Amino acid sequence: DAGVIQSPRHEVTEMGQEVTLRCKPISGHNSLFWYRQTMMRGLELLIYFNNNVPIDDSGMPEDRFSAKMPNASFSTLKIQPSEPRDSAVYFCASSSSGTGGTQYFGPGTRLLVL
């Protein structure tokens, strides 16, 4: 199994630009999570999907952030327009009822907004 795949692994962009992060969950997993990790705030849940439907987006910072899951094998997290305070590592994770609540994380995307 390839595990959770995220792209790009690193992204450097300028303030005001649109950023799109991508995630492919583990095949057969029906829940997908987007997290942001910073030194100050730790690992924070932004949004999660169950069976491709957004269940809880209470962690999405503001309207500049949006997430979609058009099918069971793909999700995107978009930031438009990006700001320097969005600089962080963004992780995608997946799970299923069969994993008993255990989440499997991708390698993360390190985002730097200048």
Added chain:
Amino acid sequence: SQKIEQNSEALNIQEGKTATLTCNYTNYSPAYLQWYRQDPGRGPVFLLLIRENEKEKRKERLKVTFDTTLKQSLFHITASQPADSATYLCALDPDQGAQKLVFGQGTRLTINP
């Protein structure tokens, strides 16, 4: 307010000793608590899950306890090795029955040879 706190930001232990990490929570009633390991530049990796009706869980050199009265979990690594050096995160389910997790800030563990 709801909190999940790992008491030590960093912990240094001599090789061969037992490392003990603490996770406390406030105003949650989790069905389970999990521990993850995170190495620099990588995503967290699941280690152990302990349910509310379990007192203790073991896996090789790892042991986790869960005290719902104290609202605390302890994570032990016995016979610690330099390869155990990493950040360890505890996590709980804030909404019983849902898949969502809330994570602590993590404890950076260093095992000195």
